[in-house]
Amino acid sequence: MSERTLAVVTGGLRQPSSSRLLADKLAAAAGDELTRLGVTPKIEVIELRDHAHEITDNLLTGFAGAAFAKVVETVAGADGLVAVSPIFTASYSGLFKSFVDVLPDGSLAGKPVLIGATGGTARHSLALDHALRPLFAYTRSIVIPTGVFAAPEDWGGDEEGGRLDKRVSRAAAELAAEVARRDPATVEDPFALKTSFEDLLAGE
Amino acid sequence: MQFGIFTVGDVTPDPTNGTTPSEHDRIKAMVRIAQKVEEVGLDVFAMGEHHNPPFVPSSPTTMLGYIAARTEKLLLSTATTLITTNDPVKIAEDYAMLQHLADGRVDLMMGRGNTGPVYPWFGQDIRNGIALAIENYSLLHKLWREDVVDWKGRFRTPLQSFTATPRPLDGVPPFVWHGSIRSPEIAEQAAFYGDGFFANHIFWPKEHTQRMIGLYRERYAHYGHGTAEQAIVGLGGQVFMRKNSQDAVREFRPYFDEAPVYGHGPSLEDFTRETPLTVGSPQQVIDRTLGFRDYVGDYQRQLFLMDHAGLPLKTVLEQLDLLGEEVVPVLRKEFEVNRPADVPDAPTHESLVAASKVSA
Numbered sequence: 001m002s003e004r005t006l007a008v009v010t011g012g013l014r015q016p017s018s019s020r021l022l023a024d025k026l027a028a029a030a031g032d033e034l035t036r037l038g039v040t041p042k043i044e045v046i047e048l049r050d051h052a053h054e055i056t057d058n059l060l061t062g063f064a065g066a067a068f069a070k071v072v073e074t075v076a077g078a079d080g081l082v083a084v085s086p087i088f089t090a091s092y093s094g095l096f097k098s099f100v101d102v103l104p105d106g107s108l109a110g111k112p113v114l115i116g117a118t119g120g121t122a123r124h125s126l127a128l129d130h131a132l133r134p135l136f137a138y139t140r141s142i143v144i145p146t147g148v149f150a151a152p153e154d155w156g157g158d159e160e161g162g163r164l165d166k167r168v169s170r171a172a173a174e175l176a177a178e179v180a181r182r183d184p185a186t187v188e189d190p191f192a193l194k195t196s197f198e199d200l201l202a203g204e
Numbered sequence: 205m206q207f208g209i210f211t212v213g214d215v216t217p218d219p220t221n222g223t224t225p226s227e228h229d230r231i232k233a234m235v236r237i238a239q240k241v242e243e244v245g246l247d248v249f250a251m252g253e254h255h256n257p258p259f260v261p262s263s264p265t266t267m268l269g270y271i272a273a274r275t276e277k278l279l280l281s282t283a284t285t286l287i288t289t290n291d292p293v294k295i296a297e298d299y300a301m302l303q304h305l306a307d308g309r310v311d312l313m314m315g316r317g318n319t320g321p322v323y324p325w326f327g328q329d330i331r332n333g334i335a336l337a338i339e340n341y342s343l344l345h346k347l348w349r350e351d352v353v354d355w356k357g358r359f360r361t362p363l364q365s366f367t368a369t370p371r372p373l374d375g376v377p378p379f380v381w382h383g384s385i386r387s388p389e390i391a392e393q394a395a396f397y398g399d400g401f402f403a404n405h406i407f408w409p410k411e412h413t414q415r416m417i418g419l420y421r422e423r424y425a426h427y428g429h430g431t432a433e434q435a436i437v438g439l440g441g442q443v444f445m446r447k448n449s450q451d452a453v454r455e456f457r458p459y460f461d462e463a464p465v466y467g468h469g470p471s472l473e474d475f476t477r478e479t480p481l482t483v484g485s486p487q488q489v490i491d492r493t494l495g496f497r498d499y500v501g502d503y504q505r506q507l508f509l510m511d512h513a514g515l516p517l518k519t520v521l522e523q524l525d526l527l528g529e530e531v532v533p534v535l536r537k538e539f540e541v542n543r544p545a546d547v548p549d550a551p552t553h554e555s556l557v558a559a560s561k562v563s564a
Binding site: 056057059060061062063065066069190191192193195197200201203 | 334335338339342357358386388389392393396407408409412415416419465466467468469470474475477478
């Protein structure tokens with residue numbers, strides 16, 4: 001059985017975090033779906049709060065410290081990404097965006113990404129499609145069609161909760177199908193020379 | 205092995221008292237530092253080139269020419285010369301002139317510059333940075349080696365029957381290093397020409413330096429200039445010393461915390477762990493510096509950054525005393541231990557003249 005890695009990035013700041021709850025639901029459902037497709041899922045969860053200082057340091061110094069570099073490698077090397085942000089002031093959180101900002105250019109290109117968000121009311125739900133989707137489109141990742149927003153009521157009664165689970169299942173199935181049908185992700189070596197010196201001299 | 209100082213020439217307020225040197229003070233301080241580098245027995249003074257505040261050194265050959273007249277043995281270099289936005293014809297002429305005035309005590313380090321607006325100010329585009337570095341250096345290389353040049357390229361007006369004057373001293377161009385933090389094309393360029401490669405080795409983790417030097421050494425051998433171990437490698441480094449390491453940490457911390465490049469980011473302790481920065485006793489600096497060889501191999505030039513982030517001139521001169529009296533003599537001795545006999549020293553004007561006579 002082949003194996004694929006899902007990186008799960010969550011930008012929730014509180015403990016417990018509803019973004020983390022949503023991320024876990026999405027990851028578990030996507031993992032189940034991969035298993036059903038004959039692929040062994042490996043799930044790596046990254047809580048951005050744990051790396052808040054390292055992300056700021058990376059913004060200021062231009063490099064990822066040794067420990068944080070491993071986090072970046074996990075995301076860049078994953079076969080699929082589940083990315084969940086709380087919605088703050090009409091968009092993804094600043095910490096979430098800063099994390100995307102410090103990922104090396106091209107590291108999400110061609111990668112299937114499932115976007116999720118949480119917020120204080122369902123009125124924030126369009127932020128998924130107005131903020132997260134264009135952000136990941138810019139990174140040239142494959143943003144799967146279903147994004148999942150969880151409002152407070154989604155964590156409540158059976159009826160509402162059942163609806164969240166349906167959206168989670170649909171999104172997870174879409175992500176798993178995209179991940180399973182691709183070859184395992186490869187990471188470009190930034191130190192590899194891509195053009196021969198003769199071509200560089202010739203201005204190519 | 206050569207030891208020296210490189211300076212970016214920043215005008216930065218001293219965070220401990222808020223005073224900012226004038227441009228005049230800073231320029232004179234750079235000259236004083238260069239003289240001190242010679243007095244304490246170091247080999248190289250290299251200065252940056254910038255065309256925007258808070259930096260003063262826009263005109264390196266003016267300053268290096270002045271320093272040449274006030275020193276006897278000091279080797280004058282750059283860190284870096286902007287090969288992207290300078291006209292290669294002017295670089296060829298300015299540095300050949302400097303080479304004559306300094307009786308050959310000159311080499312250069314090429315760099316691209318990473319300040320976006322500097323490119324358009326000089327009619328260029330930062331997105332062409334690599335292409336400019338490749339084309340401009342190829343022309344510069346030719347101008348120093350061929351008396352009459354016909355040339356056509358993408359970025360500069362063509363040349364017909366052009367002779368750069370003065371011709372290089374003794375017909376031998378200055379030795380060139382190429383500096384880059386993470387562009388493999390520049391390591392490749394240095395290897396292609398058999399030039400030196402210099403790793404900044406200040407702001408980034410040592411793994412970057414190790415990869416870039418490894419690539420340069422491998423390609424140096426590929427292009428037939430010698431073995432990988434014989435490639436000409438230079439490293440930067442950043443230290444702050446006091447006899448007692450706790451004093452060094454206490455005194456340097458406010459400068460570190462406010463430093464233009466990494467200030468308000470990682471702690472001094474984090475940055476010391478993640479990069480080659482060493483803050484402590486002279487012995488700690490010796491131990492750390494000797495460790496560089498473990499991941500880049502035997503190398504030819506070690507430059508230290510000392511006069512930045514608002515450190516007062518008096519402190520910088522004290523640092524140079526420590527470097528000259530306690531650190532570099534030990535480094536010279538220890539780096540010789542187990543150094544293979546066929547690993548060359550960095551080329552100098554004398555060695556290049558001798559080599560040109562052998563090949564002639």
